[in-house]
Structure formats: structure tokens, C-alpha cells
Amino acid sequence: MRKLLFLLKKEFRQIRRNPFMARAIIMVPLLQMLILVPAITFEIKRVDLAVTDNDHTPASRELIARLTGSSFFSVSDTPRSYAEAEELLLAGDAEIVLIIPEGFSAGFRGVTRPQLQVLADAVNATNAQLAWSYLSSVVRDYNRDIILSGGNAPSSVPGITASPRFWYNPTLNYKYYMLPGVLVILITAIGLLMAGLNLVREKEIGTIEQINVTPVMKWQLIASKVIPFFIIGLLDLALGLIVGWIAFDIPFEGSLFLFFGCAAIFLIAVLGLALFFSTMASTQQQFLFVAFFFVMIFVLMSGIFTPSESMPQWAQQFNHVNPVAHLMKINRMVMLKGSGFGDIAASIAALSLLAISFIALAITAYRKRA
Secondary structure, three states: OHHHHHHHHHHHHHHHHOHHHHHHHHHHHHHHHHHHHHHOOOOOOOEEEEEEEOOOOHHHHHHHHHHHHOOOEEEEEOOOOHHHHHHHHHHOOOOEEEEEOOOOHHHHHOOOOOOOEEEEOOOOHHHHHHHHHHHHHHHHHHHHHHHHHOOOOOOOOOOOOOOOOOOOOOOOOHHHHHHHHHHHHHHHHHHHHHHHHHHHHHHHHOHHHHHHOOOOOHHHHHHHHHHHHHHHHHHHHHHHHHHHHHHHOOOOOOOHHHHHHHHHHHHHHHHHHHHHHHHHOOOHHHHHHHHHHHHHHHHHOOOOOOOHHHOOHHHHHHHHHOHHHHHHHHHHHHHHHOOOHHHHHHHHHHHHHHHHHHHHHHHHHOOOOO
């Protein structure tokens, strides 16, 4: 135990003497929380809409007025032809184009069937689908009002109304969904990148060779590398949580003890993986390349942006060995739903198994040479 304490003292002293490390420990969580949480969102608050009105009737002007009055749409242009509308989409000056054909209003008098044409920029498929959904809802309400004003709806048949009740996020605030995920990215960066770079840096400057010739066991060396960044990761998680609470008024419905306990298991898994990567790398550049590759895969497949249930079956199977996916699910359930241990027991068990496996892998892979 004395050997481990001496090694830990050395590690903390080394971290304290590295000015970049000290700044990163404080600045990384602050910047990630203040920049990523409000910036990363799938919410569409403004859609640039172009309208080509070939009908020029009160009915078409009423429809345009409703779209203009919507909080989602901003009528950016009024192209006079189909070709001009296509040019706007091509140049990126409009995200969606509504073309009102000639004779549109005649359809409401039974002469023809009223039709509209919509052109959407679907480079970003999610934005296109949401913009189309917003536009469809406005057109649907407009169509309903036209029918009711014409007396075509039977008054004896009551209308069906639905009153939604949104649980766990009643205001539909996207920040509430993103912040638990950003917290996972935060401690992933601390655990995977900083811990791994610390060991590789010792390889580069030669101090690891001095440790290797001492009577220190492999598990003691690995523990001395894990414990400091384990503590730093939990402190940064607490700092990120405080920033989220102060800056974004993020709710926390569950148990803090359960929340930090799961984060501790996750950190052990990530630190074990980082040390395993560092045993295979001779330089910091090599380590960064390998770590960046795995971090990108882990984060993008974790469900931070899209539900993992919507992914292909093989991707869902991969997430069983993705520690980021497990903690992403745990954080959201504990913070927003107030889930207890029984609700997330399967994720905790999977995370614990990964932590044991990755730490054992790191200890096995490290070669202590005298």
C-alpha cells in the first residue's frame, strides 16, 4: 500500500505541475456545458420558406398569411416561377418552397381538387421532415377552417380533441435531453484522453522506464494511473452538473448517489480502455488517433442525438459493449425520470462487466520490463 501511495503522490504532483492539465480540468467542463448544451439541438425554430403564388386570390393570400404568422416560418422570397424556386433551393436561400398553382381557390368551390406542391431541401433529412410536418399542420388547420366556414361539416358530429401531457419534460426543452449526454461526453474526454496521454507522455520522456525498474507491481502502477483521473472525472462531473443547474435550470429527479455511483463505474471502464490503448501506442499522436477513432464511434452510436432503438440491429448489438451508450441511458433516466436502481439494473450490470473487463485487459496488456 505504501508503494501505491507514493505512486499516487507522484501522479498528483505531475498533474499539478502541468499547466495545460490544470487548465483543461477546469475549462473543459465549463466550455462543454456552456457551448454544447444550448448549441446542439434538433429543434427547428425558424424555417426559410419561399412561396410561389400562381393563384393570386384571397384564399391563397390567406394561406400565405397563416404561414407568415406561424412562429416556425419566415417567408424569405416569393419566386415567380418553378425554375426560380429551384434556384433558391440550390443556393441554400430557402429550406422549403410552397407552390400554389393557378386555380387553387377554385377547388374549394368544387370545380377542381385543391392541390399544393412543396419542394424541400432534404440534404438534412431530419430538418426536411420537421419542416414538412410544420407546413402540413398549418395547411391542415387552414383546410379545416375552410370546410367549417362553408358549412360542409355536419354539426351533429362532435369533433375529437386530444390533449397531450408530456411526462418528464413538460416544456419540451431540448436542453434537458442534451445535458445528460454532454455530461457523458465530458467525463469520457477526461477519462479516455487525459489518462491515456499521461501514460504515453511518460513513455516519450522516459520516466516510465525508471518506474519499470522499481519493485512496483503492475496492478499498483495501473491503479496509480487510474485513481487520480477517476477523482478528477467525478469532480468535473459535479462541476458540469452545477453549471447545468445554474445556467440551464436542469431538473434532477433521481438519486445523486446512484448517479455518481454509475459514473464511477463508467470511469473505471473508460480509464481501463484508455490505459489499454496507451500500452499499444509509443507516441501521443498514435494514442490520439486510436482514441479519437473509438470515441467517435462510441459517442455517435450511443444515442446522444437519435434513439439507439432506431438504429440497425447490428448497431444495437454493438451498444452492449459501448460504455457510453449505457451511461447515456442511465443519466437520462436518473436525471429526468427519477429512475431507481431496479429500473437501470441491467445497464449497471453491463457497465460493471465492461469496467472489470477493460481494467483486466489494461493490466494484462501492460508489460513491465526491467
